[in-house]
Amino acid sequence: MYSTHPQIEFWQIQNIDHPDFKVAIALYEQTFPAYERVPVAWLQEAILAKKAQLWVGYYQEQLALMSILYSLPSQDFILLEYLATVPHLRNIKIGSKFLNYIIDFVKKQSKTLVLEVEHPDFGEERELKQRRVGFYQRLGAKKLQDILYILPALDGTKTTEMILMIIPNKNLENLKKSVIQQLIRELYTEVYRRHPDDPIFNWIENIKDDIILTDN
Numbered sequence: 001m002y003s004t005h006p007q008i009e010f011w012q013i014q015n016i017d018h019p020d021f022k023v024a025i026a027l028y029e030q031t032f033p034a035y036e037r038v039p040v041a042w043l044q045e046a047i048l049a050k051k052a053q054l055w056v057g058y059y060q061e062q063l064a065l066m067s068i069l070y071s072l073p074s075q076d077f078i079l080l081e082y083l084a085t086v087p088h089l090r091n092i093k094i095g096s097k098f099l100n101y102i103i104d105f106v107k108k109q110s111k112t113l114v115l116e117v118e119h120p121d122f123g124e125e126r127e128l129k130q131r132r133v134g135f136y137q138r139l140g141a142k143k144l145q146d147i148l149y150i151l152p153a154l155d156g157t158k159t160t161e162m163i164l165m166i167i168p169n170k171n172l173e174n175l176k177k178s179v180i181q182q183l184i185r186e187l188y189t190e191v192y193r194r195h196p197d198d199p200i201f202n203w204i205e206n207i208k209d210d211i212i213l214t215d216n
Contacts, residue, residue: 007059007060008057008058008059008064008092008094008097009057009058010055010056010057010058010065010098010101011055011056011057011058012053012054012055012056013047013054013055013056014047014053014054016044016047016048020056020063021054023063024054024056024063024066025040025043025066027063027066027084027086028040028043028066028068028082028084030084031082031084032082032084034154034155034157035153035154035155035157035158035159035160036151036154036160037154037155038081038154038191038192038193042193043068046070051070051071051190052068052069052070052071052081053068053069053070053071054066054067054068055067055068055069055098055102057085057094057097057098059089059092059094062086062089063086064085064086064089064092064094065083065084065085065086065089065094065095065098066082066083066084067080067082067083067084067098067102068080068081068082069081069102070190070191072114072183072186072187072190072191073186073190074182074183074186075111076111076112076179077111077112077113077114077166077183077186078106078109078111078112078113078114079113079114079115079116079187079191080099080102080113080114080115080116081116081191083095083098083099096135096139099139100139103139103140103167106167106169107167107169110169111169112166112167112168112169113141113166113167114164114165114166114183114187115136115141115164115165115166115167116149116151116162116163116164116187117129117132117133117136117162117163117164117165118132118160118161118162118163119148119161119162119163120133121161122161123160123161133163133165136165137165137215139167140167141165141166141167142165142166142167142168142172142213142214142215143163143164143165143213143214143215143216144163144164144165144166144175144180144211144213145211145212145213145214146211146212147163147164147180147207147211148161148162148163148203149161149162149163149164149184150162150200150203151192152188152192152194152198152200154192159200164183164184166213168213172213173212173213174210174211174212174213175210175211175213176210177207177208177209177210177211180207180211181204181205181207184204185201185204188200188201
């Protein structure tokens with residue numbers, strides 16, 4: 001248990017039989033559209049295999065937040081796969097408090113936190129998407145310059161244009177091309193279970209140079 005203030009607590013749920021597991025999953029399904037959600041069965045398998053962690057946040061003993069963290073095989077990266085808060089409790093800034101805690105949690109393991117953020121140049125609600133990018137930047141996240149990351153169509157309908165952001169555990173100005181390519185391959189194969197022959201992998205080979213980390 002981790003407490004940021006007397007009325008807010010964070011816990012990791014390690015057992016899918018925990019009474020709040022279903023509550024957290026219901027919030028997950030209510031928050032994210034089907035084309036961005038991995039099947040609940042995949043989440044259960046990953047949690048039981050200790051590849052993924054389910055975190056929940058409570059406000060006044062009421063579940064107010066859920067998040068999935070996914071440890072990638074390379075051991076250097078942890079993906080913040082999902083983060084959702086109960087709509088009427090967003091004004092208590094529990095999401096910000098949780099992120100600050102998770103950033104410290106990941107850095108203490110000498111790991112780098114990876115964020116998949118909807119690209120503000122595509123689709124609807126572009127101003128909201130830009131504010132979300134700025135929010136992560138204020139927490140220390142850096143964008144992978146010139147990387148247009150494609151989230152697979154998880155329900156088979158449409159892909160989503162994303163920005164990859166990272167919060168490194170040390171000062172970095174760039175990442176090697178090979179590191180980025182391996183990271184993206186692991187996201188596709190481990191988290192989203194894409195077969196290596198899936199065409200979504202094709203664009204990875206177009207990454208020609210080391211990637212600059214930028215605040216812009």
